[in-house]
Amino acid sequence: MNALIEFKEVCKYYHMGDTTVVAADHISFQIYKGEFVAIVGQSGSGKSTCMNIIGCLDVPSEGIYLLDGRDVGQMNKNELAEIRNELLGFIFQQYNLLPKLNLVENVEVPLMYAGVPRAERRERAKVALEMVRLGDKLKHKPTQLSGGQQQRVSIARALVGEPAVILADEPTGALDSRTGREVLSLLQELHAAGNTVVLITHDNSIAVQAQRIIRLEDGHVVYDGPSDAPEAVVTPKAAGTGGGASA
Numbered sequence: 001m002n003a004l005i006e007f008k009e010v011c012k013y014y015h016m017g018d019t020t021v022v023a024a025d026h027i028s029f030q031i032y033k034g035e036f037v038a039i040v041g042q043s044g045s046g047k048s049t050c051m052n053i054i055g056c057l058d059v060p061s062e063g064i065y066l067l068d069g070r071d072v073g074q075m076n077k078n079e080l081a082e083i084r085n086e087l088l089g090f091i092f093q094q095y096n097l098l099p100k101l102n103l104v105e106n107v108e109v110p111l112m113y114a115g116v117p118r119a120e121r122r123e124r125a126k127v128a129l130e131m132v133r134l135g136d137k138l139k140h141k142p143t144q145l146s147g148g149q150q151q152r153v154s155i156a157r158a159l160v161g162e163p164a165v166i167l168a169d170e171p172t173g174a175l176d177s178r179t180g181r182e183v184l185s186l187l188q189e190l191h192a193a194g195n196t197v198v199l200i201t202h203d204n205s206i207a208v209q210a211q212r213i214i215r216l217e218d219g220h221v222v223y224d225g226p227s228d229a230p231e232a233v234v235t236p237k238a239a240g241t242g243g244g245a246s247a
Helices: 047-054 077-087 103-113 118-131 147-160 177-192
Strands: 005-016 019-031 036-040 062-067 088-091 165-169 197-201 212-217 220-226
Touching: 005 047, 019 047, 019 062, 019 220, 036 047, 036 177, 047 062, 047 165, 047 197, 077 088, 088 147, 103 118, 103 147, 118 147, 147 165, 147 177, 165 177, 177 197
Parallel strands: 036 197, 036 212, 088 165, 165 197
Antiparallel strands: 005 019, 005 062, 212 220
16 A cells, blocks of 8 residues: 655755754655554654645655655645645644634635635535534634634634645644543544544644654654554653754
């Protein structure tokens, strides 16, 4: 079986004056269709760099990133935008909802960019909101909702384009613990329904809710395996002691 996401010796360098920051240092891993994977690490570990590359928001300095068999590093900006809209659904910590639009209109946004006809995108948006248990609030504005409800709207928006990968960046970071557990439970339901979920987090207690953990430190993979293994939550070095990788 071919991997849906594959990093082959991926490196990312940032140049700051005369200094070169190594944010990702020969990272290799594979993620397959239907997996629920958490990429976990403290600030400076390289997890945000990996997220940006997985999400086609950035490209490797060296190495190869294949998304559904396509070499992302060889794509121009228009091609990157196209593959983002075609294959990826994003869930952000701060929701990124448009306050002047109602929930259906917010969820429709990716379908508008994809050129889906109005009647079809309206119906698909309603179905997505039903999936996240907000079918009774279709005409509400985001400001009328709780934080957890707003995050569920962003999950519906991520789902509406039927993406190959749901990429969740610290999706519980702005929520209280109870509401965060509800959002994680919803991600687990989506995984159980066959969706591929990649969760980016700094929090071990969040990461272990996934099926598999990829742990990063200083731009390196230091663990890749089941989330229920004892070593999955062991951090060999204290955060902040390493060598200069950017988050």
